[in-house]
C-alpha cells in the first residue's frame with residue numbers, strides 16, 4: 001500500500017488507518033458517521049419563525065471518545081445555525097439515554113436534536129448538511145482535531161396539516177410542546193425495528209384556573225384539576241381508525257407502574273386526517289369516547305372528555321400528529337392550528353412541574369393584549385386561549 005502524507009497507524013487506532021495514495025485528496029477518515037433518518041418538515045411556530053426540527057444521527061466509529069466541539073448547520077450554501085460546545089452538549093443524547101453529553105463514547109450512537117429557525121419570509125433551504133468539528137481521542141496528540149461534513153438531507157416540503165383546536169376555552173398550557181422541551185421532542189424510541197420520534201410535535205395540554213392553579217383541592221382527586229372533564233374536539237374532517245376505551249383513571253400525582261405498552265395512551269382515539277396524517281388523542285376518561293372505529297368526524301365534534309388514563313401523572317390531553325396510525329411506530333409530523341391567542345408564558349418546564357406537583361399558582365408572564373396567532377403551532381410553555389375573541 002502506498003502511503004501519502006503522515007501516517008499515524010498504531011494498533012489502538014484501527015479507524016485511523018492512513019491516507020491512501022490511490023485516492024489522494026478524495027478520501028478522508030470520518031470517524032463520526034452522520035445520518036438523518038427523518039427529514040425535517042418546515043412549519044410556522046407561534047413565535048413567527050419557521051422551524052426545522054430533526055435529529056442528526058451520529059455514530060462514533062472509533063476506538064476512543066469523540067468530543068463534538070462545534071456544529072454548523074448549512075442550508076444550501078448558507079450557514080443557518082452554529083452550535084458551540086455547550087449547545088451541542090445540551091442537545092446530543094446517546095442512544096437510549098435521557099441525559100445529554102457533548103462527548104460520544106467509543107463505538108456508540110447518539111442523536112443530536114436540532115431546532116433550526118428561520119425568520120418568516122426567509123427562503124427555506126432545499127438541502128441541509130452539517131459541518132462538524134470534533135476532537136477524536138483515538139488519534140495521536142496533535143492530530144486529534146477533525147472537521148467533517150455530512151448528514152445531508154433534502155428538506156421535506158410536504159404540506160403541513162392545518163387543524164382546528166383540540167380544546168375550547170382559556171388558560172391552557174402547551175406543556176412539553178415544540179421545540180426544545182425534552183419529554184416529547186426527544187422521545188426517540190426503538191419500536192418494531194427502527195427508531196421513531198412519534199411524539200416529536202406532541203403537546204400535553206393542561207389548564208389552569210383564573211388564579212394560575214393547575215389544581216385546587218386535594219391533589220389526588222381528579223375533579224381538582226382545571227382540565228379534567230373538558231370536551232376533547234376533532235381537529236379536522238377525518239375517519240376514526242382506532243379507539244381504546246374502558247381503561248381506568250389513575251390516581252393523580254403519581255405515574256402508574258408496569259403499565260403495558262398498549263395501554264400507555266389510556267383511552268385514546270386515532271383519526272385518519274387524509275394524506276397519510278393521523279391525529280392521536282390520549283388519556284381520556286373511561287366511557288367518555290363518543291366515536292366508533294370507521295366513523296367520519298368533523299372539526300369541533302366532541303369525541304371524549306379529558307381524563308387521566310394510561311401512562312399519565314395528572315389529567316391532561318396528549319395530542320400529536322404522525323405519518324402513520326400508531327402512537328409509537330410512526331414519524332411525528334408538525335401541524336398548524338388555524339387560530340388561537342397567546343395570553344402569556346410560564347417560567348419554563350421546571351416552574352411548571354413545580355406548580356403541577358404543589359398546586360401553587362403558576363407564575364405567568366401575561367401578554368397584553370393577547371397575541372392573535374393564525375396558522376401556527378403553539379410553542380412550549382405558552383398560555384393559550386382557544387376561545388373566540
Ligand SMILES: [Zn+2]
Pocket residue numbers: 184202203204318319
Ligand atoms: Zn404527552
